Amino acid sequence: MALTDIVLQQLVNGLVLGSFYALVALGYTMVFGVVKLLNFAHGEVYMVGGFAGFIVLSLVSGTLGSGWSGVAVSMVLAMIGVGFLGVLIQKIAYQPMLSAPRLSILITALAVSLVLQNAVLGLTGGRYVPFGADLGFGGVNLGNLFISYNQFILVGTAGVLMLSLELFISRTQYGRAMRAVSIDKDMCRLMGIDVNRVIAVTFFLGSGLAAAAGTMAGAYYGSLWYFMGFLIGLKAFTAAVIGGIGSIPGAMLGGLILGLLESFGTQIPGIGSAWKDVFSFSILILVLVFKPTGLLGRSEQERM
Amino acid sequence: MALLSLSAVTLTFAGNTVLNEVSFNVAERSVTSLIGPNGAGKTSLFNSITGFYKPQQGSIRFDGTELLKLKPHQVTKAGIARTFQNVRLFREMTVLENVMSGAHCRTSAGAFAAILRTPAQRREEEEIRARARQHLEFVGVWAEQGRIATTLAYGHQRRVEIARALATEPKLLLLDEPAAGLNPTEKHDLVQLIRRIRDEMGIAVLLIEHDMGLVMQISENISVLDHGEIIAEGTPKQIQSDHTVIEAYLGRDDGEAFLDE
Structure with a gap:
């Protein structure tokens, strides 16, 4: 393979990986924005999302088949x-802890x-x-480069979801309320904004996006595992920090950058794919050293 | 009948009595001032009305509703808005967005409608934008609608804050030291603005203010709070000649300021 082919192939791989990271990173960053909580259970929400998609797919595959239409329906229902x-996790586990010291939560x-x-x-042993998805192996050849339809659809779906989120945040009353809650909760209450409701909506959206990523990962990689959320949780957190935690465009950018860097990192002589995790966390450390607020983050000034 | 009616409101913090059996009324379409030395409990009274503090005793009735049981966002929905001593706009949001967020409690489209961006939700969004524009024009800062709110001159930020409060469509507007940090011209404009809010929008105004000139000029009624108790009530003329009031201010740093006016 020529060098350009390697570069292009890794670009595609990086975009796919980056899409997963970005979708999960959005949940981290949104929740951090409104309640200043690093939700370390978010990787597990992604994992549960994968299993939820799997359950829906096994129920609907009889009528819709296990192709793209079946997976699409599973993804939407799993997201909901x-x-x-x-929202339930937020109400049961986090709501009572919101006024407790940061470490408790x-x-x-x-x-x-x-x-x-x-x-x-316990459930899966x-x-x-x-x-159980059957998406086929079709795709397009561009010279030596092969891009599967699944990769197109996956990156496209992630793009549509992120664009919708961006529109929601910037163009709707609820999105504005969400930004306002991340800035000044008491002031929001005086504006008549039901802060707890806005927090619930934030958890709903963040978890829904993680579930979309989980279902797509299940369909794309072919299997699920109870531990699959751990590493992507850490990676997505890394992506959120690289982009600037609390910043929504930052999470998208951070996810894509991390995905691309990891894909290209595997090609550097001497750094095989076995080292790719070391590679991503080294990037995290470098970002923390040189730009602690992340690429698009803002410096937080605590009011006295 | 009074629009807002406090009766025997008592608020204590860890054994300290901040408000002691405070009773007073605000009439519809009136301008009422709450004055008193620093630490008298004026801002605590505002926080009690808006639902941030929970007084142990008494009752706060507004437009037929008991407010003591309500959460802050419900108080706003009932029709009370406020501004702060130190202007508190949403940083990193534009002037227009700040005012639009004030309309949140008057919207009916829920979160799901917003996620799906239904036609009804889009229409409502346009209405909110149009009303926010009216409010910004009313306070005279529409020209700066696209700027990040906290980059505006201080006097203009105050006006944006007032516009945002008006966007909640209140019947009563609480202003906490609205003249603080303003120059004489800006103070003059503020007096005009408060009168227009009352006359053109029919909103009652209750303000905390240290600038006695402004208070005497604008208020129909004045209540004086000292050590958490109402020590005098009346028209500006009555208050100026009230001996308890003068005594409360004398012997304090701001006593002379009061007599100067």
């Missing part, structure tokens, strides 16, 4: 279901993560579960 799961998030992981471990 897991969105409500996110962080530990609560770790506990939620363990609960979800172990629940799925720790085995890999085949997702």
Whole structure:
């Protein structure tokens, strides 16, 4: 393969990987924006989203088949279901802790993560579960470069979801309320904004996007595992920090950058794919050292 | 009948009595001022009305509703808006967006309608934008609608804050030291603005203010709060000649300021 082919192929791989990272990173950054919580259970929400998609797919595959239409319906229903799961987690686990010291709620998030992981471990017995989608292997050849239709659809879907989120945030009353809540909660209450409701909507959207990523990952990679949320949780967190945590365009950018850097990183001589995690976390450290607020983040000035 | 009616409101923090059996009324379409030395409990009274503090005793009735049971966002929905001593606009949002966020409690499109961007939600969004424009024109800062709110001159930020409060469509507007940090011209404009809010929009105004000239000029009624108790009430003339009031201000740093006016 020529060098340009390698570059293009890794570009495609990076975009696919980056789409997953970006979708999950959005949940991190939105929740951090409104409640200043690093929701370390978010990777597990992605994992549960994958399983929710799997369950819906096995129910609808009889009528819709297990092709793209079946997967699309599974994804949408999984997003709604897991969105409500996110709201439930917020109400049960985080709401009572909002006025507690920051460390308590962080530990609560770790506990939620363990609960979800172990629940799925118990249900699946720790085995890999085949997702059961049948998307075919078609694609287009561009010279030596091969791009599957699945890759197109996956990146396209992620793009549509992110664009919709951006429109929601910038163009609707609820989106504006969400930004306002991330700036000054008390002021929002005086504007008649039901802050708890806005927080619930934020968790719904963040969890829904993670579920979309989980379902797509299941369909794309072919299997699910109770531990699949752990690493992507850390990676998405890294992406959110690279982009600037709290910034929504930052999470999208950070996800894509991380995905691309990882794909290209595997091609550097001496750094095989076994080292790609080391590579991404080194980038995290570099960003924290040289631009602690992230690429699009703002410096936070605490009011006295 | 009074629009806002406080009766025997008592608020304590860890054994300290901040408000002691405070009773007073604000009439519809009136301008009422709440004055008193620093630390008298004026801002605590505002926080009690808006639902941020929960007084242990008493009752706060507004337009037929008991406010003590309500959460802050419900109080706003009932028709009370406020501004702050130190202007608190949403940083990083434009002037227009700040005012539009004030209309949130008057919208009916829910979160799902917003996610799906239904035609009804889009229409409502346009209405909110149009009303926000009216409010910004009313306070005279429409020309700066696209700028980030916190980059405006201080006097203009105050006007944006007032526009944002008006966007909640209140029947009563609470202004916490609206003249603080304004120059004489801006103070003059503020007096005009408060009168227009009352006369043209029919909104009652309750203000906390230290600038006695402004208070005497604009108020129909004045209540004086000292050590958490109402020590005098009346028209500007009555207050100026009230001995308890003068005593409350004398012997304090701002006593002379009061007598100067």
